[in-house]
Amino acid sequence: MGDSVMPGIGRREVLGAAGAAVCGVALTACSSEGDKAPSAASIKGQEIAKVSEVPVGGGKVNQKWRIVVTQPTAGVYKAFSARCTHKGCAVSRPEAGVMTCPCHGSEFAADSGKCLKGPASAPLAAYQVKVEGDGIILV
């Protein structure tokens, strides 16, 4: 039988196809969830990063809250929803002042959340933060 060659690979192909389908569903869910990023009120007072985790010019993605914390210039901290405004994938921590979405390549400014490159067109939602001790707190 010609179709029984290397059944292990066939199984992986099936799993891969199932994984792609699940991913598609997840992206759809993320897309609809994109508007449901935690409201500032619901997470107010939460520490989203330690100051030491957010270098000048860089940042950190808080996976629990899906928030990116950045420090565009010394002592200035910014926070944005990590949900890409295209279809809801999580953007990366900033490099050279830019946060990139791994799904389709959208880019966002680390100092403002502004969309620099599509397919996304809207900026990342911004949160207000303050430094308290060694922590960065949502206000």
Ligand code: FES
């Ligand atoms: S989900 Fe981010 S670019 Fe498509």
